[in-house]
Amino acid sequence: EPEVTQTPSHQVTQMGQEVIxxxxxxxxxxxxxxxxxxxxxxxxxLVSFYNNEISExxxxxxxxxxxxxxxxxxxxxxxxxTKLEDSAMYFCASSILPLAGAxxxxxxLFFGEGSRLTVL
Amino acid sequence: xxxxxxxQPEMSVQEAETVTLSCTYDTSESDYxxxxxxxxxxxxxxxxxxxxxxxxxxxxxxxxxVNFQKAAKSFSLKISxSQLGDAAMYFCAYITGNTPLVxxxxxxxxxxx
Numbered sequence: 048e049p050e051v052t053q054t055p056s057h058q059v060t061q062m063g064q065e066v067i068x069x070x071x072x073x074x075x076x077x078x079x080x081x082x083x084x085x086x087x088x089x090x091x092x093l094v095s096f097y098n099n100e101i102s103e104x105x106x107x108x109x110x111x112x113x114x115x116x117x118x119x120x121x122x123x124x125x126x127x128x129t130k131l132e133d134s135a136m137y138f139c140a141s142s143i144l145p146l147a148g149a150x151x152x153x154x155x156l157f158f159g160e161g162s163r164l165t166v167l
Numbered sequence: 168x169x170x171x172x173x174x175q176p177e178m179s180v181q182e183a184e185t186v187t188l189s190c191t192y193d194t195s196e197s198d199y200x201x202x203x204x205x206x207x208x209x210x211x212x213x214x215x216x217x218x219x220x221x222x223x224x225x226x227x228x229x230x231x232x233v234n235f236q237k238a239a240k241s242f243s244l245k246i247s248x249s250q251l252g253d254a255a256m257y258f259c260a261y262i263t264g265n266t267p268l269v270x271x272x273x274x275x276x277x278x279x280x
Binding site: 050 | 171199200204209210211212213214217219258260262263264267268269270271272273
């Protein structure tokens with residue numbers, strides 16, 4: 048069964064360092080997302096990506112964050128200069144349709160297992 | 168702001184029994200979708216069940232069913248005949264055409280053999 052894969056599963060980094068989290072969405076999916084979950088907190092939306100551009104982003108997704116789909120298969124999240132508060136589980140997700148389609152057709156969101164980022 | 172509230176951080180159920188996880192949400196939209204996701208330990212989140220707000224009939228998927236009360240903005244998940252494999256974190260979530268998917272904080276369900 049196709050699935051979303053994420054690497055690394057766990058990364059430890061020093062504050063101020065750049066981090067790239069990688070995701071391989073399901074191959075025929077068109078909509079891509081990053082979410083994060085700080086320990087003990089709710090899962091929070093970061094960004095959605097469609098047709099090679101950001102379609103929506105949250106307040107969390109500031110200038111330190113960027114996303115890229117460099118080669119048609121990978122979908123990366125970069126944090127330029129990590130802060131302690133960036134420590135969290137980062138989930139990539141993809142869907143073949145938009146989640147809340149105007150025509151009533153909704154896509155199912157498929158999540159990866161997550162990448163745990165620890166900033167020291 | 169749209170919010171999703173899961174008031175039960177932890178729940179437990181005996182194997183083969185029924186358990187209900189509660190979820191309330193706050194929205195001014197009339198068209199939206201509600202979801203329950205399951206996250207087993209060290210595994211990815213998977214969709215359990217989905218409900219369209221315009222549908223009055225409660226969604227069901229095998230042992231999983233919802234009690235959708237639109238006026239009360241309540242969306243509870245009932246798990247019947249609980250199994251050990253049902254042990255997981257359960258997240259309630261909500262989306263409209265104008266907002267991204269918003270999650271609750273989750274309810275950790277333990278199943279006791």
